[in-house]
Amino acid sequence: MSSSETSEYILSIDQGTTSTRAVVFDHTGQILASAQKEHTQHFPQAGWVEHDAVEIWQNTQEMISGALTEGGVTPEQIKALGITNQRETTVVWDRATGEPIHRALVWQDTRTQAIIDELAADGGTERFKERAGLPLATYFSGPKIRWVLDQVQGARERAEAGELLFGTMDTWLVWNLTGGTEGGVHITDVTNASRTLLMNIDTLDWNPEICAAIGVPEAVLPQIRSSSEVYAECAESSGIPGVPIAGILGDQHAATVGQACFEPGQGKNTYGTGNFMLINTGHEPVHNDQGLLTTLAYKFGAQPPVYALEGSIAVTGSLIQWLRDNLGLISSAAESEDRAENVKDHGGAYIVPAFSGLFAPYWRPEARGVIVGLTRYVTADHLCRAALESVAFQSAEVVEAMNASAPEDLTELKVDGGMVVNETLMQFQADLLGVDVVRPEVIETTALGAAYAAGLATGYWASTDELTSNWREGRRWRPTMDQDARSHRLTEWRKAVERSFNWVD
Ligand code: ADP
Secondary structure, three states: OOHHHHOOEEEEEEEOOOEEEEEEEOOOOOEEEEEEEEOOOEOOOOOOOEEOHHHHHHHHHHHHHHHHHHHOOOHHHEEEEEEEEOOOOEEEEEOOOOOEOOOEEOOOOOOOHHHHHHHHOOOOOOOOHHHHOOOOOOOOHHHHHHHHHHHOOOHHHHHHOOOEEEEOHHHHHHHHHOOOOOOOOOEEEHHHHOOOOOEOOOOOOEOHHHHHHHOOOHHHOOEEEOOEEEEEEOOHHHOOOOOEEEEEEEHHHHHHHHOOOOOOOOEEEEEOOOEEEEEEEEOOOOOOOOOOEEEEEEOEOOOOOEEEEEEEEOOOHHHHHHHHHOOOOOOOOOHHHHHHHOOOOOOOOEEEOOEOEEOOOOOEOOOOOEEEOOOOOOOHHHHHHHHHHHHHHHHHHHHHHHHHHOOOOOOEEEEEOHHHHOHHHHHHHHHHHOOEEEEEOOOOHHHHHHHHHHHHHOOOOOOHHHHHHHOOEEEEEOOOOOHHHHHHHHHHHHHHHHHHOOOOO
C-alpha cells in the first residue's frame, strides 16, 4: 500500500463568489489535491447580482470527486469535511422539493436599498448596530430574505407555514450534503449568522425583535451552531457517505483561522472578489465608529466566542473581472499585471470602483464608480495600473481605520486570496502602507481555515498551537515609496473618492 492509501486527510469546500473549490489537506496543512470551477454570474439589472444555487451544488459535488480523484484519496480516508463560503449570499428554497424559489441574491446585490431606506427611516442606519454589530446596508442577508419573500408570489405565507428554508451557501451545501429532502440538516455557524443582521452579537441567538422589524419569519432560519463541532454525517447521495461535517466558517473568518490569527491584535487582509480585513479582538465584541463592522472571528465548540473588527471592501478582484468581461481590456486576470508593468505609473488616472456603493470605511450606498484624471496620454495600460492601485488604496483606508481603532498601529500586513499572486499590486500595497506585506506559503488560507475547524473538532489537530506552527512565510514585500509621495497619492485618491459620492438620489 502506498502511503496515500493509509493516510487520513481533511477535505475542505471553499464556496466562493467566483468559484467553488474542493481542497484536500494533509496534517502539515499542505495541499495534497484540489479542484476548482467558476460558476455563472447573473446580472439581470444594474445593481443586481445573482447565482444559481443548484449550479453551485452541482459544482460542489463535481469538485469533491475531482479533488479526491486527483489526490488518489478514498472517502474513507477523509477524517472530516470543513465548509467555508461567500457570506451573506441568500437562497430560499422549498423544504419539500429542494428547489430554490428564486436565484440566490449575492452579497454585492443592491436591490434591497428601498427596504434599507424604509427601515432606516425609523431610527437611522445604525438602528441595530449595538445588537447586531452591523449598520443597515444592502450587503447583509436579512433584508435579502425579506425581498425574496415579498417578491415571490405566496412565499411569505409559505415561509410562515414552515415550508421554506433560508440559507447562506454553507447552510445550502450542508442541507444537500446531509440528504436534502431526505432528512437534510438545516444549520449555520455563528460567523455566517453574524452577517444576517438578525443575530444578537452578544447572545449568538436570532433576535426576535430584529427579525420582526425586518420582516423575516423565524421559521425559515437555520439553527445557529459553533464553527467547529461534528454537526452531521454526509448522506449516501453526497458521494462521500459517512464523512463527518465538522467545520463551518464564512470565508473571511476561515482565512483569519487559516492565517492562525488566534491572539487579539492579529489579523489578515484577503484580496478576492472584494477585500476583507479582519483583526481578532478577543472574547468581547468591540464596537467601532470608524466604519468597521463588529463580527465573530470564530467559535470553536463549547469554548467562548472570539470576535473581530472587519473592514469590508465590495469591489477589488471583481474590478479586474470587469476589465476583462465588460471592457475587454485584458483576456485574463493575470494579464492586468503585464499591462500595468508596461507603464511606469498610473498616468494620472484613478478608478474608484463603487459598483455596489462604497463599503468600509465610507458606507455610501449611493456612490457609483468613476474614472478621473483622464487625458489623451492615458492608455489601457495606465487603466490596468489604476485598477490595481484602487485595490491597494481602498485597503490602505481600511488599515487607517483599524489603526485609529486599535491601541497600536499595524506593523506588518498578512495577506491572502486570489489576487496576492499579483506582485505589482503587493509591492504598491507595501509602498502605500509603509509597512511590510507578508504572504504565507499556503495562500489557500480560506480553505485551510475551514479544514482547521473540522480537524480541531475531530482530533486531527490537537490545538491552535499546532496550527500556528504550521504557518510559514512565503513571500515578503518591503515599502520603497517615500512619505511625501505616499501622502500625495492618498490625497489624490481621496479627491477621486469624493467624485463618486451622490450619484444615486
Ligand atoms: P473569491 O474567493 O471571492 O471567489 P478569489 O480569492 O478566488 O475570490 O480571487 C478571485 C479574484 O482574484 C477574481 O476577482 C480575479 O479577478 C482576481 N485575480 C485572480 N488572479 C489575479 C491576478 N493575477 N491579478 C489580479 N487579480 C487577480
